[in-house]
Amino acid sequence: MSECESECQQSCSCTAYAYVNGTDGSTGKCLAWFGELQDLVETKIIAANDIRIRVHGSELGKKGVSVNSLKRTLVIAIVSAAVGLLTITSGYFLWKKKLGRITRTVSENLGGKNDTELPLFSLRSILAATNNFSEDNKLGEGGFGPVYKGILPGNQEVAVKRLSKKSGQGHHEFMNELKLIAKLQHTNLAHLMGCCTEGDELILIYEYMPNRSLDKFLFDPFEKTKLDWATRFRIIQGIAQGVLYIHKYSRLKIIHRDLKASNVLLDGMMNPKVSDFGMARIFDINQIEANTNKVVGTYGYMSPEYAVYGHFSGKLDVFSFGVLLLEIVSGKKNALFYSCENSQTLAQWIWQLWKEGRGVEVIDASVRETCRIHEALRCIHVGLLCVQEAPADRPTMSLVIHMLEAEEATSLPPSKEPAFSTSRNSSSVTTYSKNGVTITLPEPR
Known part of the structure; x- marks a missing residue:
């Protein structure tokens, strides 16, 4: 073994060596491995009394590693690799x-x-x-x-x-x-x-929708100038027609549950297309409401009964439509009203101006001078009716369309204070959605 050690030490690339006793009186011989340890043939290892691996003394604190230790290390490595391969294969299948x-x-x-x-x-x-x-x-x-x-x-x-x-x-x-x-x-x-x-x-x-989604225009200070009042009003009416269809006239009765500006696409003529039905729920023809333990959607567009209790119906989409309608008229993003502590919701800010007779100030400045004032004020009124706290106080989508087309604002019912008033003992602001939309947690009256 000492001769084998001397031979191995003469070559820097020698990584292991062993001495194999001769059989039938023949002379024994040295075995050496160079570079990476490969081809550790079982018969050769058994024939040798020991196999010595060259390592730095600081690593192991000894000059050699016994064959049992080497075998144990190899077994652990093989088993680990097999388990890993089995996990990957199982996952794939x-x-x-x-x-x-x-x-x-x-x-x-x-x-x-x-x-x-x-x-x-x-x-x-x-x-x-x-x-x-x-x-x-x-x-x-x-x-x-x-x-x-x-x-x-x-x-x-x-x-x-x-x-x-x-x-x-x-x-x-x-x-x-x-x-x-x-x-x-x-x-x-x-x-x-x-x-x-x-x-x-x-x-x-x-x-393909060449004009992308509504939010890309509505909340961009430069792009919003392309949304004159006639275009905005047509978009409002189109969205309302799309939601009414899925609620009442399609083969399936559907609640969208995630109606917002980014889920409204615009074609080349700026006509709106409601999209993204991944969160939608199918209702039976005679079903009116349902409950869920998994609340999905975007906070700020959710009705109180859904956000807090998971209770939803067609009035959830009506609430979301109301928030979206107020965004279109005002040109202000609902989420921005949750960015600071103790700030009002968009609906609450509009309500304060509305009850003071200052509804015109709600209208986006980019269209305020050129819009049909009575039409814009009617839209604000309808939007406030849609975001009422109690579902029973909100109109159906059929009634929403009827009110939008009404010529006389006096024919509309009076609106109450909208939901999510921050004045009712709510101080914390929690972020829920990936796009940074936040909401002050509501408490029931």
Whole structure:
């Protein structure tokens, strides 16, 4: 063994050595390993009394490592690697199994016997349309994931909504949006053109909206000048028609639950299209209300009974529409009113001016001089009625549309103080949504 040690020490690349006794009286021999320890053949190790590995004395405090110690180290490494590989493999097959169920569900719901027959796009066609999801084609990103502009054969422009693996949403929201919006056809609802469930991708393909979403115009000091009063009033009426359709006239009775400016898309003519039905809930034809333990949506647009108790009905969408209507008229973002402690809500600020007879001051300064004042004031009145604290005090969407079209403001019922008044013992401000929307927690009267 000492001779083998001397030979190994003469080479800097020698990492291990052993002495193997001879058999049948033959002379023994040295075994040496150079570089990384590989090919530790079992028969060679057994034949040797010891295998010595060269290490720095400060690392182990001894000159050698016994074969048992080496074997134990190798066993631990092999077992760890096997467990890791098994975990990855199991996870992969569980994902594929779940994705397979989704794909089958898509086929069952959207193909064959279903009269909707939503097209299924191949991943290759989506990659070609978006230039491999190029950042140059990215339109924006929401809770579901990024949205890209794509160009299909025939130069048809589309919006490609790709589920992000980091998204808080997932398969349930994907299927929910597929099943719902594929069955909805209305001029004021975003049109779903198809989907892709190939590989590990979950993708929705929508008609392309060249003017993006309403919030990109409404809350930008430069872009809002493109929203004259006639355009704003048409947008208000279009949103109301879209919500009325899903509440009353579509094949499915639907509560949207996340109606806000960023979920209203604008086509080339600035016509509104309500989108993002991932949070929506289907009601039975005769069902009026429901409860949930999982409150979803954006705080500030939620009605009090939903935000606090998880109780919702069509009046939840009416409340959200009221907040959105007041944003459109005032040009002010609801979320900004929650950025400072003890600040008023948007509805509360408007209410204070309204009851003092200063409703004109609510109207966005960019359109105040050119708008039809009586029309704008009527919209403010309707918005305040929509954000009443008690659901029974809010109008239905049918009545909302009727009131918006009314010529005489005196025909509207008087409004009460809106919900979420910060004057009622609420001091803390809590952030709930990813886009920084906050709300003062309400207390029931």
